[in-house]
Amino acid sequence: MSASIRSDAAVAYEGLMQFLYRAPIGLLQISIDGAIEMINAMSAQLLMPLSQDGSLDNLFTTLGAVAPELRELVTKFEQPAGVICESVRFQVPRDLRHSVPMVISVSILKLNELSLMAVIMDVTLEVMREQRGLARELNDAARIDTLTQMPNRSVLLEVIQQAIESQPRRADREFAVLLINCDRFKQVNDVLGRAVGDQVLALMAERLRSVQRSQERGGLTPVQAPTAARNGGDEFAVVVDDLSRTDDVNAVAQRLLDTLNKPYGVGNHQIHNSVSIGIVLRAQAQGNADAVLQKASIAVAEAKRAGAGRYVIFESAMQERAAQRGQIEADLRVALTAGQLFVVYQPLVDLQGPADRGACTGVEALVRWRHPARGEIPPLEFIAIAEECGLIGAIGNFVLSTACRQFVDWQQRLGSLAPRTLAVNLSRAQLFQPELTAAVRAILHSSAMWAGQLQLEVTESLAAQDETVRSRLHELKALHLTLALDDFGTGYSSLASLHQLPVDTIKIDRSFVSQAHNSHHHRVLIEATVKVANSLGMSTVAEGIETEAQADVVRTLGVDKGQGYFFSRPLLAVDLVAWLRAQPPSAAADVVSLASPARRERQK
Numbered sequence: 001m002s003a004s005i006r007s008d009a010a011v012a013y014e015g016l017m018q019f020l021y022r023a024p025i026g027l028l029q030i031s032i033d034g035a036i037e038m039i040n041a042m043s044a045q046l047l048m049p050l051s052q053d054g055s056l057d058n059l060f061t062t063l064g065a066v067a068p069e070l071r072e073l074v075t076k077f078e079q080p081a082g083v084i085c086e087s088v089r090f091q092v093p094r095d096l097r098h099s100v101p102m103v104i105s106v107s108i109l110k111l112n113e114l115s116l117m118a119v120i121m122d123v124t125l126e127v128m129r130e131q132r133g134l135a136r137e138l139n140d141a142a143r144i145d146t147l148t149q150m151p152n153r154s155v156l157l158e159v160i161q162q163a164i165e166s167q168p169r170r171a172d173r174e175f176a177v178l179l180i181n182c183d184r185f186k187q188v189n190d191v192l193g194r195a196v197g198d199q200v201l202a203l204m205a206e207r208l209r210s211v212q213r214s215q216e217r218g219g220l221t222p223v224q225a226p227t228a229a230r231n232g233g234d235e236f237a238v239v240v241d242d243l244s245r246t247d248d249v250n251a252v253a254q255r256l257l258d259t260l261n262k263p264y265g266v267g268n269h270q271i272h273n274s275v276s277i278g279i280v281l282r283a284q285a286q287g288n289a290d291a292v293l294q295k296a297s298i299a300v301a302e303a304k305r306a307g308a309g310r311y312v313i314f315e316s317a318m319q320e321r322a323a324q325r326g327q328i329e330a331d332l333r334v335a336l337t338a339g340q341l342f343v344v345y346q347p348l349v350d351l352q353g354p355a356d357r358g359a360c361t362g363v364e365a366l367v368r369w370r371h372p373a374r375g376e377i378p379p380l381e382f383i384a385i386a387e388e389c390g391l392i393g394a395i396g397n398f399v400l401s402t403a404c405r406q407f408v409d410w411q412q413r414l415g416s417l418a419p420r421t422l423a424v425n426l427s428r429a430q431l432f433q434p435e436l437t438a439a440v441r442a443i444l445h446s447s448a449m450w451a452g453q454l455q456l457e458v459t460e461s462l463a464a465q466d467e468t469v470r471s472r473l474h475e476l477k478a479l480h481l482t483l484a485l486d487d488f489g490t491g492y493s494s495l496a497s498l499h500q501l502p503v504d505t506i507k508i509d510r511s512f513v514s515q516a517h518n519s520h521h522h523r524v525l526i527e528a529t530v531k532v533a534n535s536l537g538m539s540t541v542a543e544g545i546e547t548e549a550q551a552d553v554v555r556t557l558g559v560d561k562g563q564g565y566f567f568s569r570p571l572l573a574v575d576l577v578a579w580l581r582a583q584p585p586s587a588a589a590d591v592v593s594l595a596s597p598a599r600r601e602r603q604k
Contacts (some may be wrong), residue, residue, distance in 0.1 A: 026120030032113070034071065046120050048105060049092055052107040052441065061116060066090040066563070067106060077110060084108040084116070089123065092392035100380070103127045145230040147198055148205035154238050160289035163241045174243035177280045179296035180254060180260065182273055183308040184233035187432055191468055193271060199266045200273055201234065207259050208236060231293070245326060253277050261309060277311035283341035284314050290578050298322045305384065328382055329389045333459045335369055336394055342368050343402045344570035347579065348563045350459065350542060351555040361561055361578060362421030362455070365403035367395060387429040397439055404454070405445035406573050417580045422457040423484065431458060431466060437475040445478070455505065457484040470481035477502045488529065495532045506533045510544025510558065516557070517549040523557060530558040 024041030048054075050062050060071040067090050077084045085108050092102040108120040133592050145152040151159075182188075184205075185591070189197040208228040225238040240252055254362045256277060264271045278299025285292050299314040306312065317359050335341050345363040353359070369377045386392040386453040403422055410418040430436055444451050456476060460467065473483055483497075484505035489512050498506070509525055515522045527544075533540050545564030554562060568579055 001170055015159055019079070026118075027483045028059060028120070030059050030073065030116045032116060033059045034074075035074050037115075043118075043120050046122060047091075054468040055296040061107070062327070063090075064143075066092065066104075070106065070108065074108065074110075074116065079110070081110050081112060089127070094270065122566055128275050148230050150204055150208070150236075151203050151227070151229040153229070153231050156231060157289040158238070158295075159227045159241075160241050160292050162287075163239060164285055164292070166241075169272050173241075174246050175241045175285070176243060176249040176282070177285070177292050177296050178238040178249075178302055178311070179231065179241070179254065179278045179280075179293060180238065180256065180275050181297075181300045181304075182234040182235040182275055183304065184273060186469055188271060188273060190432065190434060192266075192271070196235075196266050196269065196271070197262050200271055203231075203264050203266070204236065204260060204273075206229065208238070208256075210236045211255060211259055211488065224598055226443075235294070237296070247462070249279060249313070251280065253279060257309070257311060274309040276300050276308050278303060278347065279311055281313060295319065301388070325385050328377075328385050329370065329391075332369070332386060332389075333390055335400070336391065338401070340370050340372070341371065341395065341398060342572075343399055343406070344368055344572055345403070345406075345419075345576045347562060347568045347569050347576070348421075348561045350560070351542075351551070352558070352560055353560050358583070360583060362423060363407075363419045363576065364423040364425075364426075364457075364570075365398045366564065367397055381428065387427055389571075390429075392429040392431055392441075393425050393435075396427065397443065399449065400424050400440065401443045403557075404443055404449040407453070408449050410453055410577070414577065414580065417583075419580075421455055421482075423457055424450075424549075425457045425486065428459075428593070436472060437479065440476060440481075441479055444481075450557070451479050451481040454481040455484050456481060457486040457507065460488045473502050487543075489525065495528060498532055498538070499536055505539045505541060505562075507541040507543050508554075510564070513542045513544050513550055513554060513564075514546070516553040523553065526554060527557045528557065534558070541583070 019173060023040055023042060026042045026046050027038075027133065028036055028043050031039035036056055038524045039056060044056060045061075047056055047062050050066060052065075060074075063070055067088060070085070072089060073085050085106070087104055087105045087107055089105050092104050101124075103124045109117045109119075111117055143152055143155050144150070160177055163177075173524060185200070188200060205228075212228055227236045228236065228238050231237045238252070238256065240249065243252075244250060249346065257275065261274045262556065264273055278296040278301070280292050280296045280299065281434045284295060295314045295318075298318050299312045302318055303310050303312040313327065343365050345365055347360045348362045349533045350359050350361050367379060367380060367383075369379075371377050383392070383395075386395050403424055407419065407422045426436075433439075440456070449555050453485065477483060482504040483502060484507055485501060485503045485505045487509045488506045489509045506529060510527055511524055512522050516526055530540050539560045540558075541563055542550075542559045543563050545554065545562045545566045547566060550564075551562055551566055571579055
C-alpha cells in the first residue's frame with residue numbers, strides 16, 4: 001500500500017474520530033462484558049454523574065444502580081449480531097439547581113461476538129413533551145361527555161364564565177344561556193330501559209350539533225355559532241355569545257324546540273320526548289356560571305309548570321317563587337312525619353234513584369295540610385311541589401291508607417248509613433311509579449277493605465295521551481277496583497275514544513256543570529257524555545255543583561251522581577258522620593253486604 005493511500009485512510013479515520021467525538025449524542029464501543037473501549041465526549045458528560053468513583057471503565061458497572069437489567073439483556077442475547085435493546089430509559093438525579101430529573105435513553109447494538117456499540121441520549125425534553133401531550137389528551141378526554149361526545153359541564157361553565165366576564169367590553173351585544181331539560185325522560189328509562197334512554201340522548205346531541213352546523217352556515221340570526229354542551233343527566237345547554245338584539249334569542253329557542261321535540265326513532269320505538277327550555281339573558285347573568293345555570297334551571301321549572309314543551313325567559317320574581325317553593329318542600333317533609341297532613345271527605349249523592357235521590361253514595365278523600373305557622377295550606381300550593389320533589393308517593397300512600405281504614409271503620413260502625421264507595425285521586429307522578437299497583441294492593445290488604453268499593457281517579461288529559469298511564473290503569477283494574485276519569489271535557493280524549501280507556505265512571509268537569517243551567521252548548525255536551533257513557537256501561541258524576549239550578553239541570557240530563565258545595569263541602573271524618581246521620585234514610589240498605597267479611601276475603 002502506498003504512503004498516499006495510508007495517509008488518506010489515516011485522514012478519514014481521524015475525521016471519523018473527530019465526528020464521533022463531537023457528535024451530539026453519546027457513542028461508546030464496549031466489549032461483551034461492558035468494558036469501555038471507545039467513548040466520546042457526550043457519553044462521558046452523560047455518564048459521569050452516575051459514576052460512583054469518577055471512573056468510566058465499564059458501562060454496566062456505571063449504570064448498575066439505574067439500569068441493572070442491561071448486563072442481563074446482553075448475556076441472554078444469543079444472536080451473533082443485532083439490536084439487543086432500544087431506548088431503555090431511566091432517570092438521573094440532578095443537583096439542587098435542577099428541579100426536573102434528567103432522563104437518559106440507552107440503546108445497545110451487538111457488532112460481533114466480542115464487541116458492542118452503545119448509544120446514549122438525553123431525552124428529558126422529549127419526555128416532557130410526551131407528558132404534556134398526554135396531559136392534554138387526558139384533559140381533553142375529561143372535558144368530553146363519553147355518551148354524547150359533546151363538551152361536558154366543566155366546559156359549559158368555562159364558556160358561560162367567559163361570556164359573563166366579556167360583558168363590560170361588549171355592552172352592545174347580547175348573550176343567552178339556554179338550559180334544555182327533557183320533560184319525560186325518566187319515563188323513557190323506566191318503560192323502555194336505560195339503553196334506549198342513552199340512545200335518545202345521543203340522538204338529541206346529534207340534533208344539537210345540527211343546529212350548530214346550521215348556525216355556522218348562517219341559518220340563524222346570531223353572528224357566532226352557539227356552543228352546545230351536556231350539563232349532565234337529561235340536560236343540555238346552549239350558549240349564544242353574540243346576539244345583535246335580545247329578540248334573537250326567541251328564534252334560537254324556537255329552533256331548538258322545533259328540532260328537539262320531533263319523535264326519536266330507536267329500534268321499533270317512536271319516542272316522543274319533548275323538552276322545556278329555561279333562558280337567562282345578559283341582564284340577569286349576575287354572579288358566576290353556576291349562578292347563571294341555577295337561574296336557567298328555575299326558568300326550566302317554570303316552563304314545565306306552564307305545560308312543558310316550551311321556553312321561558314328567567315325573571316327575578318321566579319327566583320323568589322323558587323325560594324318559597326323550596327321552603328314549602330322543606331316544611332312538607334316535616335309535615336309527613338309530624339302528623340300535619342290529614343284527610344277530608346266530600347260526599348257524592350245520588351241524582352236519579354226514586355227512593356235514594358239525595359242519598360250519599362260515596363265519598364271522595366282529599367288531602368289537607370295544617371301548617372303550624374301558616375294554618376291550612378290549599379292542595380294547589382303543595383301537590384305540584386310534592387310531585388316535583390318526589391314526595392307525592394308518600395303523600396298518596398298516606399291518603400289512601402288513611403281513607404281505606406276510615407272507610408272500613410264506617411262500614412263497621414254505621415251500617416246502612418255508611419258510604420258505599422271511596423274515591424281517591426292519583427297524581428301524574430304516582431301513575432308513573434312502577435310500584436304503584438303493589439302499594440295499592442298492600443294497602444287494601446292491610447286495611448281489610450274490599451277492592452270493589454275503592455275507586456281511583458285519574459285526570460282525563462293524562463289518561464288520554466299517555467300509553468304508560470293506560471298500562472298502569474290496566475294493572476290497577478286487575479285488582480278488581482273501579483277507575484274514574486276525572487275532569488272530563490278539559491283534556492285530549494273524545495267521546496269516540498272513551499271505549500279505549502279501562503274506566504268505569506266519567507266525572508264531568510265543573511267548568512261544564514257551572515254553565516249547564518244557562519248555556520245550551522254545555523247542556524248538549526253533558527247530555528252527549530251521559531249517552532256515550534251509558535252505552536259503554538259507565539256511570540257519570542257531575543262535579544262542582546254549587547246551586548239547586550245546576551243540580552236540577554244535570555239530573556234532568558241523566559247524570560247519575562253529583563258532587564259539590566251544594567250538597568256538602570269536604571268534611572272531617574267526624575263531621576261526615578254527623579252529616580250522614582242528618583240525611584234521609586237510604587232504601588239501598590242491602591249494600592252493606594258488599595263489605596261483609598266473607599266477600600272481602602274472597603276478593604283478597
